[in-house]
Every structure is written in C-alpha cells, then in structure tokens.
Amino acid sequence: MASPRKRRTLIAPAAMVAAVAVAVSLLIAFRPDGGTKPTAAETPTSPAAHTPATPTSAEPEPAPPRPTPTPKPTPTPKPKPKAKPPSPASQAVSASLAGRIRPEVTYEGTATFYDTGDGNGACLYGPTTDVMTAAMNHTDYETSKACGAYVRVSAANGASVTVRITNECPLPCAPGQLDLSPQAFAKLAAPSAGQIPVTWTLLSPATTDKISIRYKTGSSRYWCALQAVGHRNPLARLEVRSPDNTWRRLARTEYNYFLSEQGEGCGTAIRLxxxxxxxxxxxxxxxxxDALQPTGLQFAAH
Structure with missing residues (x-):
C-alpha cells in the first residue's frame, strides 16, 4: 500500500489536465461559427493568387488587328517650264508709260470727220500733205500724249483705215471718239453717214522715216521748248542733259512741246x-x- 504523500502527488497533475480541457471546450463553444471548420469557399484567397475568369463563349472575341497599309511612293513632280521673262515692252507698259492708249487694246467709240485745212493741228506738227490724219478726243488726247500715235480704225462693215493723230477733238467729243479727216472717213463710210460706230487699236507701223527735233520759235539757251516729230511709237518722255551730267525730264504741254522755262538743258543732249x-x-x-533737225534715229517696231 502506497504512502499517502505519493498518492497526493499523482492527483494534482490530473486535476490540472482536467481544468485545461474545460477551458478549451469553453473557447470552442463561444466561437461565432459554433466551432465548425471553414469550407474552401469561405477561406479568403490572396490577391496575388487570383486567376481572372476565362471569358465565356457568349462574349465577342476581340477583332484581329488591321494590316498596316503599304505607303504608296510619292510621285516626283515634273518641273514646270520657266516663265518667259517679261520683255522690256511689257515692263514699260506696266509702268504706265503708255498712259491711256495702250498697245494690244481694242477701244470702242465713234468716228466723225472735220475740215483738216492744211493738216496742222493742236500737236503743232505744222502743215502736211498727209491726209490720213485724225483728232483724238480730249480725254484720250491726254495732254498731247496721243500726238504722233498711229491707230487703225475699223468700221462694222469690215472697212478699216490707218491714221496718225495730229490734232485734239475738244469736248463734247466723248472718250473713244475719233474725228477723222474727210478722206479717212470716206474709207469707212459715205460722208452722208456723218457718224458711225468704230473700234480702233494702236499700231507700231513700218516706216523708213527718221525722227526730227524742233525747237519752238523764241527758244534760246535761257528758255526753250522742243518737240520730236516723226516717231513711230508714241513718245512717253523727253529729257535733256543737265550741267551736272544727269538727265532732267521736261514737262509736256498741251501743244505738244516739252518745256524748259529756266533754260536748263537747252542745246544739250536729248533723250527720247x-x-x-x-x-x-x-x-x-x-x-x-522752228527748224526740223534730223537725228537719223527711229524707235523699233512692235
């Protein structure tokens, strides 16, 4: 028979084990899930381990990528032909040297006729035996700029005549109107017509004549007026050489002379x-x- 002391020692550990068992049972009983083990569906999944759902057959498949178009080669542009540089004539006309009456322009108006007498007129070229002349209307006369111009006048019946401008037809002569010599008008229509519609264009006619220079009556080294006579093309400017060897442009008068009131350039070189x-x-x-002095020069035909 064991001693009482040894028996007491064995009972103490057993009591402790029983107490621990009771505590564990109480913990399990008080859990919210009643102590059941969580299922696989309740077990939280780590985000890193999440696998995206495979799309079902009801979802449309992504469209295949479009093929990249092959760029077409850019055609090499053909070189454009170089523009022909403007001639000195066109440059001069564009600079308004021609005034109101310009080359290659057809003007419309009327033709009348008047008694030309000895052929002298406002341009002061003097008497002439040339009967194919005309007076330009006041507007297109343009301060005698039309003097000496050759124009071809055409009527509606197909007849035409070439005349030289030697006079001015004062107002009420309308722009475009030409007052012809009786002989020139008769080339277009019967004198009984009196007035007819016409068209006319500027000419640069063939001629063997040369230009002459005339100083007006009363001219000297201290005052002078001079004009050019017999020029093929209308005259745009007349200049004289100054003492400092520069060119001075003289003003044109209504009576077709270029005036140097202070005498500058009188008797020096002239540029037309x-x-x-x-x-x-x-x-x-x-x-x-009052003397015609020949120059031996003439403008080129156009």
Missing part, C-alpha cells in the same frame, strides 16, 4: 523714250528755233 521703254539719245543739236 517711247511707250515701250526704248530710249534714244540725240547729241550735238544746236538751238535753232
């Missing part, structure tokens, strides 16, 4: 410019009033 921009230089002419 036509409406096409061509220039001619005349040297060595003395001041000889």
């Amino acid at each position: 410019t036509d409406i096409y921009g061509e220039t001619l230089t005349v040297e060595g002419l003395a001041v000889r009033p």
Whole structure:
C-alpha cells in the first residue's frame, strides 16, 4: 500500500489536465461559427493568387488587328517650264508709260470727220500733205500724249483705215471718239453717214522715216521748248542733259512741246523714250528755233 504523500502527488497533475480541457471546450463553444471548420469557399484567397475568369463563349472575341497599309511612293513632280521673262515692252507698259492708249487694246467709240485745212493741228506738227490724219478726243488726247500715235480704225462693215493723230477733238467729243479727216472717213463710210460706230487699236507701223527735233520759235539757251516729230511709237518722255551730267525730264504741254522755262538743258543732249521703254539719245543739236533737225534715229517696231 502506497504512502499517502505519493498518492497526493499523482492527483494534482490530473486535476490540472482536467481544468485545461474545460477551458478549451469553453473557447470552442463561444466561437461565432459554433466551432465548425471553414469550407474552401469561405477561406479568403490572396490577391496575388487570383486567376481572372476565362471569358465565356457568349462574349465577342476581340477583332484581329488591321494590316498596316503599304505607303504608296510619292510621285516626283515634273518641273514646270520657266516663265518667259517679261520683255522690256511689257515692263514699260506696266509702268504706265503708255498712259491711256495702250498697245494690244481694242477701244470702242465713234468716228466723225472735220475740215483738216492744211493738216496742222493742236500737236503743232505744222502743215502736211498727209491726209490720213485724225483728232483724238480730249480725254484720250491726254495732254498731247496721243500726238504722233498711229491707230487703225475699223468700221462694222469690215472697212478699216490707218491714221496718225495730229490734232485734239475738244469736248463734247466723248472718250473713244475719233474725228477723222474727210478722206479717212470716206474709207469707212459715205460722208452722208456723218457718224458711225468704230473700234480702233494702236499700231507700231513700218516706216523708213527718221525722227526730227524742233525747237519752238523764241527758244534760246535761257528758255526753250522742243518737240520730236516723226516717231513711230508714241513718245512717253523727253529729257535733256543737265550741267551736272544727269538727265532732267521736261514737262509736256498741251501743244505738244516739252518745256524748259529756266533754260536748263537747252542745246544739250536729248533723250527720247517711247511707250515701250526704248530710249534714244540725240547729241550735238544746236538751238535753232522752228527748224526740223534730223537725228537719223527711229524707235523699233512692235
């Protein structure tokens, strides 16, 4: 028979084990899930382990990528032909040297006729035996700028005549109107018609004549007026050489002379410019009033 002390020692550990068992049972009993083990569906899944759901057959498949189009080669542009540079004539006309009456322009108006007498007129070219002349209306006369111009006048019946402008037709002559010599008008219509509609264009006619220079009556080294006579193309400018060897442009008068009121350039070299921009230089002419002095020069035909 064991001693009482040894028996007491064995009972104490058993009591402790029983107490621990009771505590564990109480913990399990008080859990919210009643102590049941969570299922696989309740077990939380780590985000890193989440696998995206495979799309079902009801979802549309993504469209295949479009093929990249092959770029077409850019055609090499053909070189454009170089534009022909403007001629001196067109440059001169564009600079308004021609004034109101321009080359290659057809003007409309009327034709009448008047008694030309000895052929002298406002342009002061003097008497002439040339009967194919005309007076330009006041507007297109343009301060005698039309003097010496050759124009071809055409009627509706197909007849035409070439005349030289030697006079001015004052108002009420309308723009476009030409007052012809009786002989020139008769080339277009019977004189009984009196007035007919016409068209006319500027000419640069063939001629063997040369230009002459005339100083007006009363001209000297201290005052002078001079004009050019017999020029093929209308005259745009007349200049004289100044003492400092520069060119001075003289003002044109209604009576077709270029005036130097202070005498500058009187008796010196003269430079003529036509409406096409061509220039001619005349040297060595003395001041000889009311005398035609030949130059041996002429503008080119156009």
